[in-house]
Amino acid sequence: MQQYQVCSANRQGVPNIMHLNFPQRMLKIANKTRWLIMLLVILMIEISPQEGMARTQIYSLLILAGIYNIAVRFIPWQKQWQDGKGYRICYAESTLDIVFISGIVYLTGGLKSDFFLLYFIVIIFAAIYYNPVRCFFVTICISLLYILIGILTSSTYSLMLPVFLGRLPILFVIAGFSSYLTKEIKAQSEELTLEKEKLQSLVATMKVNLKEIEEKSKALYELYHLSLKIGSTLGLEEQLNIIIDVTRGFLKADMTTISLVDEKGVELKVCVSKGEFSGGILARDRIKIEESPLGSVVKTGTPLVIEDLHKAGKYSSGQEMSSLIAIPLKIENNTIGVFSCAYAQTRKFDEDELNFLELISSRAVLAINNAKLHEEIRKLAITDGLTGLYNYRYFQENLRNEIERCKRLRYGGLSLLFIDIDHFKQFNDMYGHQKGDMVLERIGMSLNIHTRKTDVVARYGGEEFVVIAPGTPKENSLLLGERIRNAISEKLFSQEEKTHLGITFPITVSIGTATFPMDASNQEELIKCSDNALYKAKDAGRDRVVGY
The missing domain is CATH 3.30.70.270 (Reverse transcriptase/Diguanylate cyclase domain)
Known part of the structure; x- marks a missing residue:
């Protein structure tokens, strides 16, 4: 939604125009109104001609107005406003209409002409195009022209004065009322535009939130089925692959890894990994605890969140990833591994993401623990208790x-x-x-x-x-x-x-x-x-x- 803008940028005294599309619409309405005025003039001079009416000059004036009305349709309105020249069109329209109507009034009897009422239309459009001061300036110009027409068409001062005293105040009343009404309409229009923009912004936010909710609901649904699979299958690698897939879908990680601490406790052995970095620590199959930020997770047993790895001290060099989140995998307070998500771009992590990763990490621990128990049971079933050999x-x-x-x-x-x-x-x-x-x-x-x-x-x-x-x-x-x-x-x-x-x-x-x-x-x-x-x-x- 475009904002209301002032077309008078860097120009002194240029009128304050409303929303970019609003004056364009009004100019089109004015164009159609001008055709109606011309049609009305033709009908009136043909149906009820007045004495002293100059028909030839009137038709000539109508032809010129028609030519302008046709030509103005080919003006590139959008480009004029984008170039800051739209105010010129407004001035040209007002000037043309004043001259055209004044000509009609002059040629149809001067002060006796009923076409005086057409000035009201010009004043109303001026109130729409400009601010109140400009609108009253247009009204003054119309009044002066009307006085000039009276002087040119009337022979006695006593005839002109009552007409001027009766009609000219009406022009200023129309100008004042139109300016006030237009100002209120513009204010309401601006408020409606702002409310519409807020509503559209709210709708856009709701769409984003709805999409996030749908994604999270899907992830939770998959997590629920994952829990059922953990209870129904004993294949550790299959379970961990499902966990990795659910996590990547929820957190949009570029690389997700589950690593387990080796027997000596000096390295992390990558158990399951999806995504790829061509270089850096996470691209290895075995990760030395002392050389990796994952090592601090193993040592402290607490989660690690690094939003910008390039500013993370000794771990900042040689890393293709930019952000990292890692959760310890624990069995009975012993850290047996690390669940990590890495990103090529720096990013922030919200509380929902951290909670989700901790929750799904607990499922990974459950799967690993179940697999270890199953392996121990299997070994008991196939090994001799005394010698440790197969039975x-x-x-x-x-x-x-x-x-x-x-x-x-x-x-x-x-x-x-x-x-x-x-x-x-x-x-x-x-x-x-x-x-x-x-x-x-x-x-x-x-x-x-x-x-x-x-x-x-x-x-x-x-x-x-x-x-x-x-x-x-x-x-x-x-x-x-x-x-x-x-x-x-x-x-x-x-x-x-x-x-x-x-x-x-x-x-x-x-x-x-x-x-x-x-x-x-x-x-x-x-x-x-x-x-x-x-x-x-x-x-x-x-x-x-x-x-x-």
């Missing part, structure tokens, strides 16, 4: 999967090692079950040390252990068995430990190996073949490795 159930499941994979990929053999502690019952009888458990723990540790990461080590039951070695042909399985046997017989306990524990009993193992598919065609056969090889090792004197 019999997991061994069977993994062996079945590895045989299927071996069939599918046809790699160089799948070997299975059965390991049994020699004379373990006698050891327990001599030293007690507590030291027997210690031996089982140490053997479990030794097996983990001397096997590959791809191998699966499990406690089969009692004093028996198994090793699943994918991609290991028969001859290599024998070498692996020897390496395990030597490590257990020579390095399970140091001499100092044996002396301290009072152990003199030799601790050795017997190992039997079999390989799929050379020795067996399925899971049951492979277990049976490895077990048979183990019994051969025992029958041969124990403390040895035997292949099937």
